[in-house]
Amino acid sequence: MTRSRIRMLTLGVSLLMLLSLLTACGATTTPGGNTSTKKIRVGLVTDVGGLNDKGFNHLADLGLQKAQTDLGIQGDVTESHAASDYVPNLTSYASKGYDLVIAVGFLMASAVGQVSQQYPNVKFAIIDSTPADAQGNSVDRSNVVSLLFKEQEAGALVGVLTGMMEKQGKTPKQSHKVGAVGGQKIPPVDHYIAGFQWAMKMEDPSSTVFVDYSDDFTDPTKCADKATSQISRGADVVFQVAGGCGLGVLTTAQTKGVWSIGVDTDQAAISPSVIASAVKRVDTATYDAIKSVTDGSFKSGISTFSLANDGVGFVKGNIPIPADIQAEIDKVTADIKSGKDTVPDTVA
Numbered sequence: 001m002t003r004s005r006i007r008m009l010t011l012g013v014s015l016l017m018l019l020s021l022l023t024a025c026g027a028t029t030t031p032g033g034n035t036s037t038k039k040i041r042v043g044l045v046t047d048v049g050g051l052n053d054k055g056f057n058h059l060a061d062l063g064l065q066k067a068q069t070d071l072g073i074q075g076d077v078t079e080s081h082a083a084s085d086y087v088p089n090l091t092s093y094a095s096k097g098y099d100l101v102i103a104v105g106f107l108m109a110s111a112v113g114q115v116s117q118q119y120p121n122v123k124f125a126i127i128d129s130t131p132a133d134a135q136g137n138s139v140d141r142s143n144v145v146s147l148l149f150k151e152q153e154a155g156a157l158v159g160v161l162t163g164m165m166e167k168q169g170k171t172p173k174q175s176h177k178v179g180a181v182g183g184q185k186i187p188p189v190d191h192y193i194a195g196f197q198w199a200m201k202m203e204d205p206s207s208t209v210f211v212d213y214s215d216d217f218t219d220p221t222k223c224a225d226k227a228t229s230q231i232s233r234g235a236d237v238v239f240q241v242a243g244g245c246g247l248g249v250l251t252t253a254q255t256k257g258v259w260s261i262g263v264d265t266d267q268a269a270i271s272p273s274v275i276a277s278a279v280k281r282v283d284t285a286t287y288d289a290i291k292s293v294t295d296g297s298f299k300s301g302i303s304t305f306s307l308a309n310d311g312v313g314f315v316k317g318n319i320p321i322p323a324d325i326q327a328e329i330d331k332v333t334a335d336i337k338s339g340k341d342t343v344p345d346t347v348a
Contacts, residue, residue, distance in 0.1 A: 039072070039073065039074050040071070040072075040073040040074065040099045040100070040290075040293060040294050041073070041074045041075075041076070041096075041097075041098045041099050041100075042064065042067065042073050042074065042075050042076070042098065042099065042100045042101075042102065042290050042293070043075075043076050043077075043078065043092075043093030043096075043098045043100070043101045043102070044060060044061065044064050044075065044076070044077045044078070044101075044102045044104065044286075045077075045078050045080060045086070045089040045090055045093070045101070045102065045103050045104065045108070046060070046061075046077070046078070046079045046080055046104050046105075047080055047086075047103075047104055047105035047107050047108055047217070048080055048081060048082060048083065048085075048107070048217060048218055049105070049217050049218055049243045049244050050079045050080075050081070050218075050244070051077070051079055052244070053217075053218075053243045053244040054244065054247065054265065054267065054270065055243045055244065055246075055263065055264040055265055056104065056105070056127065056128075056243070056264045056265075056280070056282045057104050057105075057243075058265065059264065059265055059281070059282035059283040059286070060102065060104045060127065060282050060283065060286045061077060062283040062286075063282065063283035063284065063285065063286025063287040063290070064077065064102075064286060064287075064290070066283065066287050067286075067287050067290040067291065067294075070287075071290065071291060071294050073290060073294060075290075076093070076098075078092065078093075080108075083107065086103070086107075086108050086110075086111035087111045087114060087115060090103060090108075090111055090112065090115040090124075091115050091118070091119075093122075094115055094116075094118070094119040094122045094124075095119070097122070098122060099122070099123060099293050100122075100123045100124070100125060100289065100290060100293045100298075101115075101122060101123070101124050101125075102124070102125045102126075102127070102286060102289065102290075103124065103125070103126040103127065103129075104127050104282075105126075105127060105128055105129075106127075106128040106129045106186050106187065106188055107184075107186075108126060108129070109126065109129040109139055112124055112126045112129070112139050112144065113139050113141075116139060116141050116143055116144050117141065119143075120141070120142075120143055121143070122143060123143050123144075123145075123293055123298055124139070124141075124143055124144045124145070125144070125145045125146075125147055125286075125289040126139055126144065126145075126146055126147065127147045127282060127285065127286070128147070128148065128149070128187075128188040129146055129148075130146055130148065130187075130302070141300065142300050143300060144300055145289060145292075145298065145299065145300050145301060145302070145303055146301070146302045146303070147282075147285040147286075147289060147303050147305070148302055148303070148304050148305070149188070149191075149280040149282075149285070149304070149305045149306070149311055149312055150191070150304065150305070150306040150307070150311070150312055150343070150345075151188055151191035151192045151195065151278070151280055151312060151345075152191040152192065152194050152195030152198075152343040152344065152345045153195060153306055153307045153312050153336050153343050154192065154195065154278035154279060154280060154307075154312040154313060154314060155191065155192040155193060155194065155195025155196040155198075155199070155239075155278050155343075156195035156196070156198055156199040156332065156336065156343045157195075157199070157276075157278065157313070157314035157329055157332065157333060158196060158199075158239065158261045158276050158277070158278045158314060159195060159196040159197070159198065159199025159200045159202075159203070160199045160202075160203055160325075160328055160329050160332050161275070161276055161314075161321065161325060161329060162178055162196075162199075162200060162203075162237050162239075162261070162275075163199055163200040163201075163202065163203025163204040163207060164203045164204070164324075164325045164328055165237070165275075165325070166178070166200075166203075166204045166207055166236075166237070167203055167204040167207075168322075168325075170322075171236045171237055171258075171259065172236045172257060172258050172259060173234065173236035173258065174236070175234045175235070175236045176204060176206050176207045176208065177207065177208045177210070177233065177234040177235045177236065178200060178207065178208070178209055178210070178235050178236070178237040178238065178239070179209070179210040179211070179212070179226075179227065179230030179231070179233075179235035179237070179238040179239065180192075180193045180196055180197075180209060180210070180211050180212075180238070180239040180241060181212055181213070181214060181223050181226045181227055181230070181238060181239070181240055181241065181242055181246060181249050182211070182212070182213045182214070182241045182242055183213065183214055183215070183216060183217040183223075183241065183242030183243055183245055183246065184213060184215055184216075184217070185213050185347075187345070189213075189241045189242070190345070190346065190347045191345045192239075192241045192263060192278055193211055193239070193241060193347050194343070194344050194345050194346050194347050194348070195278075195343045195344070195345070196209070196239055196278075197209050197211075197347065197348050198343055198344050199332070199343075203328070208234075210230045210233060210235055211347060212226040212229065212230065213226075214226050214242055214245050214246075216242070216245045217242055217243040217244060217245050218243070218244045218245055219244075219245050219248075220244065220245055220246075220247045220248030220251070221248055222245055222248070223240065223242050223245040223246050223247070223248040223249045223252075224248030224249065224251065224252045225248075226249070227240075227248065227249040227252040227253060227256075227260075228252055228256070231252070231253070231256045231258055235258065236258045236259065237258065237259045237260070237261065237275070238252075238253050238258065238259075238260050238261070239260070239261040239263070239278075240260065240261065240262065240263055241263050242263075243263075243264075246263060247267075247270060250262065250267060250270050250271040250273060250274055251270075251271055251273075253271065253273040254271045254272060254273040258273065259273055259274075259275045259319075260273040260274050260275070261274065261275060261276055261277065261278065261317075262274050262276070262277030262278070262317070263277060263278055263279075264277075264278075264279060264280055264282065265277065265279055266279065266315045267317075268315070268316075268317040268318050272318050273318070274317040274318055275317040275318060275319045276314060276315065276316055276317045276321075277314070277315050277317060278312075278313075278314060279312065279313050279314065279315055280305065280311065280312045280313075281305060281310065281311050281312065281313070284305065284310075284311065285303070285305055285311065288303070289303070307333060307336050307337050308337050314329065314333075
């Protein structure tokens with residue numbers, strides 16, 4: 001055997017030993033080709049709306065799935081069926097040493113405050129809750145990031161569409177009366193409604209906006225009842241801001257021959273009554289939070305998503321939008337982005 005062949009065999013054996021050592025140490029290779037000794041684990045906990053809410057829980061899951069594909073993380077999901085599930089579900093991931101635990105929804109603030117304090121070495125993200133809210137819940141900790149949205153800006157855009165349609169006599173009843181059905185009177189719900197009210201009055205000063213709350217995010221019949229009441233009072237467009245419960249608004253509008261507006265994600269496929277949807281990109285926020293853990297840039301406090309960074313928006317529905325109305329939507333969008341217009345976030 002030649003000396004060069006001996007050197008090649010020796011090199012091959014050395015490489016095999018190195019690979020065996022890396023495997024024994026638990027090394028993995030990320031999609032980017034970087035060798036890591038630990039796969040990032042992310043646990044996502046839904047609120048009571050669950051993954052089939054066709055809204056923000058579903059969107060959070062989509063963000064997690066994208067992170068699994070793009071970033072090579074391990075992602076797991078637990079659905080909550082009652083408020084009493086929040087603490088146990090969050091604790092389950094935290095106690096296992098997950099790198100990031102994501103809580104989907106304002107209603108989980110108290111649970112996140114409790115569990116994040118018990119597990120200071122685990123990172124948490126909560127969607128829709130400020131570090132300290134009006135109910136006295138606090139997630140103001142160095143291991144928690146609050147993912148917030150300017151929902152009022154998305155509400156304003158569907159308000160511009162609806163207000164101009166009313167003013168021009170293009171709505172089903174031409175009544176100058178519209179409705180909004182919220183799940184609960186909490187900030188992320190009221191932000192949407194406040195923006196909707198503001199734009200309605202700006203575009204159609206003679207309009208009336210009915211506002212009701214179902215006190216529920218899961219039962220479509222409760223929201224259907226609220227929508228039926230508003231339609232009986234003359235509303236010919238109804239805006240749902242109630243998660244899975246709000247799907248009853250969309251189907252009721254269809255049966256009553258009026259229009260509806262979806263929320264959080266594009267809901268045009270749910271009912272032909274949907275003329276547009278006010279969206280917030282919870283999937284983007286979820287993905288960004290996960291990425292911050294994988295690249296080491298995680299920062300506690302508040303991360304805000306708005307029209308300016310494409311964190312909220314507006315999508316067309318099942319009716320064509322006249323050019324002049326689209327132009328007004330574009331103008332208001334630009335004015336909000338530039339700071340010329342500031343949309344209120346409090347329901348009148």
